Amino acid sequence: MKKFRWPLFLIKLTHYEYWTWWAFYLPMLPYWVYLAAKTRSMAYFTAANPGMDWGGFFGESKSDILRQIPAEFLPQTLFFSGTETVETVENALLEAGLPYPVVVKPDVGERGTKVEKVNTAAELAAQIRAIGAAFIVQEFVQEPLEFGILYSRFPGEKKGRVSSVTRKGFLSVTGDGRSTIDELMQQETRARFQLDTMRARLGEGICEIIPAGETRLLEP
Structure with missing residues (x-):
């Protein structure tokens, strides 16, 4: 029996990590207007990262x-x-x-x-x-994992704090000895979002059948 797969547009709608940047920030607009009026500065938030252009909001080098x-x-x-x-x-x-x-x-x-x-x-x-x-x-650093660390420190403090650590895994598929890379990608939600990109990048290689139990790294 074929496994049911939710349409990608519904997954995008219910998982904010897949939203475009403007859809993510749009709900914050009223609060930004309030704080801009309160601080009398439309770019008040750039003070949070004085070491970056525009406080890291956009266009940082x-x-x-x-x-x-x-x-x-x-x-x-x-x-x-x-x-x-x-x-x-x-x-x-x-x-x-x-x-x-x-x-x-x-x-x-x-x-x-x-x-x-x-x-x-x-x-x-x-x-x-x-x-x-x-x-x-x-x-090219060939390590299996990447971590993003959010660190903050208030002015006047000698030490700051780590408020979050995010583990980032690279896109991969594990073979079953029968399915192509394309078919394996269609079985995983995150991989489905990258199908078009991988089809263009791998060409005919996306039709390769991976041996059972073998994990193939598809990116970077």
């Missing part, structure tokens, strides 16, 4: 933020203005001893937009063209 973090806590990182040729970027990677794969991302951008794992010089050239602005190239 990743390179400006990364330069405030000690190098020993960062993956190897190179910054580019976006005007360099592909050959110049490749030479910089060579001089830095930074091999493929690397992660290439726009200096300004949100929610993973145009962040790609790049495996070859041809992919690097395509990614630079796609970004069309300042960008960052980073060492």
Whole structure:
């Protein structure tokens, strides 16, 4: 018997994590108007992060933020203005001893937009063209998990507090020896949201049948 699957639009409607940014923030608009009137500033909230442009609300530069973090806590990182040729970027990677794969991302951008794992010089050239602005190239850190940590500290305090830790897993499927990657993705809600992207990225590879018990990482 085929398992029932809820339509994606209903899942989006009932799970705010899938909402577009404006739908998420729209309910806060009345409260923002109230606080803006109270503080006499429409951008009052930017005071929360004085080390970032616009308080990190939008348009913040990743390179400006990364330069405030000690190098020993960062993956190897190179910054580019976006005007360099592909050959110049490749030479910089060579001089830095930074091999493929690397992660290439726009200096300004949100929610993973145009962040790609790049495996070859041809992919690097395509990614630079796609970004069309300042960008960052980073060492690919091959670890199974990623954690997001929210830390806050009030002015005058010597120590702050960690208010949340979020575990982030990468998209993967586990084979059953019969189903293709496409079919396995259709069985998982989160994976279904990425189907179109993966079909374009993997091409015919999405029809591969994975052996039973084998877990295949699909991103980054």
